[in-house]
Amino acid sequence: MEVELVTIGDELLLGFTIDTNAAHLARQLADAGITIRRRATVGDTAGEIVDAVQAALDRTGAVITTGGLGPTSDDLTKPSIARIFGREMFLDEEHVGWMQERWRARFGREMPESNRNQAMLPRGARKLQNNHGSAPGIWLEDERGRWVAMLPGVPREMRGMLADTLLPLVRERAGTGGRVVRSLTLRTTGIAESMLADMIGDRLMNWPSLSLAYLPGIDGVDLRVTIRDAESQVADEQLSTATDALRKAVGAGIYGTESEDMPEIVLALCRSRHETIAVAESCTGGLLGARLTTPAGSSDVFLGGVIAYSNTVKEQQLGASASDIEQHGAVSEPVVRQMAMGVRALMGASIGIGITGIAGPGGGSEEKPVGTVWIGVDFGGVVEARLARLWGNREEVRYRAAQLAMEIVRRRLSA
């Protein structure tokens, strides 16, 4: 079954609000085996609403809208869609009564007049219960079984109504005969998109129901495999075969699945091996520590660190050699080794991580261009140092440096 989404609101169209409802709806519907064919966003203009919903209805016969159900004059969803279905609007006295009751009980006063608008419904509409607000959702259907479901735009109300009322209804309509969409994301870091494409080659070509997407982001490149329109069991099998093939191709380069975050993975690995971490950060300025303490309960692994932004701090707190800094520069192998060893000893951790680099935009040279980062990891006395050339702006270089430092720890501990 295919549906289309139409999200309604000037604030969405003007970009003042980011459309998180659309993403939420899409994920929930996909999980129920329902495919979103297209999504449109229009402003609070009756003509545009009619036009977009009509076009969507012509394509799929099944449309979900969000927004424009509020009490104010710019809320035009109901009358616009009523027009498409050739239905009149009427005041639903029962709903007025419910709202009046709710205002008295919740706010201890009479309902403002303007809220009566929310009880105006197209003839023949089915109300969808709103457990989190006063605007009901609306289900409108014609004699050919084509339908539009109208949900509120406030995310909390929309989500509640979707889960409680609309999804069960749509599932029932979908009669997908067990046909589903399944997808899985494998996460990599430190490997370029085109390198991954070369590693994977044509392993997953020629599977008609499968698609593979390369999704580059600041964490690295995610690989998302999607199986569409297959029987539930077949889809699960295909997904498992496909991800096995990818794991074989990319090997240890895959650090996690779905939305798993690198810090969680590194912390879990350390926890299971009773390792503790301390960090010495120069160019990242605390970012690695901040990321490692983002998950709750990180304190059993992460002890602390030194932000050694100035060379004086590198020397005095971490014991980096002034003559090495003088001779090789602060961004160099000997210095990063001393940082890693120094912070491990200082904090009494089993693993010490040092990062020193040139995040830019200034400070680069021919020999050490912007993006040059040395990462050192002292694993209980054995120090591994790695030179990386990271791309992107200052923020990205810093983020990628922290990500790569964690990746080095992960690879070592999972080897």
Next chain:
Amino acid sequence: MEVELVTIGDELLLGFTIDTNAAHLARQLADAGITIRRRATVGDTAGEIVDAVQAALDRTGAVITTGGLGPTSDDLTKPSIARIFGREMFLDEEHVGWMQERWRARFGREMPESNRNQAMLPRGARKLQNNHGSAPGIWLEDERGRWVAMLPGVPREMRGMLADTLLPLVRERAGTGGRVVRSLTLRTTGIAESMLADMIGDRLMNWPSLSLAYLPGIDGVDLRVTIRDAESQVADEQLSTATDALRKAVGAGIYGTESEDMPEIVLALCRSRHETIAVAESCTGGLLGARLTTPAGSSDVFLGGVIAYSNTVKEQQLGASASDIEQHGAVSEPVVRQMAMGVRALMGASIGIGITGIAGPGGGSEEKPVGTVWIGVDFGGVVEARLARLWGNREEVRYRAAQLAMEIVRRRLSA
């Protein structure tokens, strides 16, 4: 002038990625006086891309797309839109050469074969320079002057290309006749939305062309004033009068304008007063240091810090008193004072900042619920300590704690 947006990508349609590009484009275009009529999102399917772009082109004659310009097989934007314009695809050898050069210079190796795809262009296309990646944007226009501009989907590349190349081009086409939209954002932190509303009262009511939006976010509440559809000079005057009125109402609570970030402001203040900063972070785990080193050139102010996640580090590195920790807890006024003083002395800075708190989700108590944060700032020997009750989840509490610490420094230095 009206344009439509078509954002392309399975990951958008399926809701795995939230469409932040659409919002950014909309805001930038609105600032240039250009109206977005409708926005559509389609998956990586040639038929859907053709259909959606064609419909948009029929309505407005001006379409901007994002996504689907990458090197892999799911990148179908160029050939699909070439089809609409009846153009063939060809390999642009010049662009291949440029990409090969770029790979050698940046990564020190040969460009993977699959990248050649990015140099396939529709005949008659005009390339839009990409300063942040290897896929060029494309401008395709027919003999009637109807055009489609194709931008990459990676936000950084899209934003750069929009600002550098596309906006000037579209502005030139638009010929909006001098009527503009102007807006200005004033930033506040640590003041609730309803408090701001009370401070501002009805000062900006009854200006027909003006709107004031309260935009609460993780940094605090932004106030955005917008003047619409006015002559350029009138708009500038109105905007200036309105922002003066807001500054009067909110006073020292305004820390910056537009997208100015707190760290930049604090660093600039410190720089002009020859102050240097060191940080001692517990619950924020390095986040304050990371934020203070986000702007380039922060090293003249920011010296470094200690991430004192464990109590041992608080005691041994910062000289926090074990008996105070025992008696008052690590989240307490005496401990935060010792952290601020300790790190200032250790790093030889003029300002020492300490943060210790309960970020959650666990660790709260009746007396010290989640969100309880102590912030101490040692200004050259005079210590100011402040107890804050911050709301939100773990990430938000941590971010707000770092933000508030900087706000305390800012208010003190600008008093």
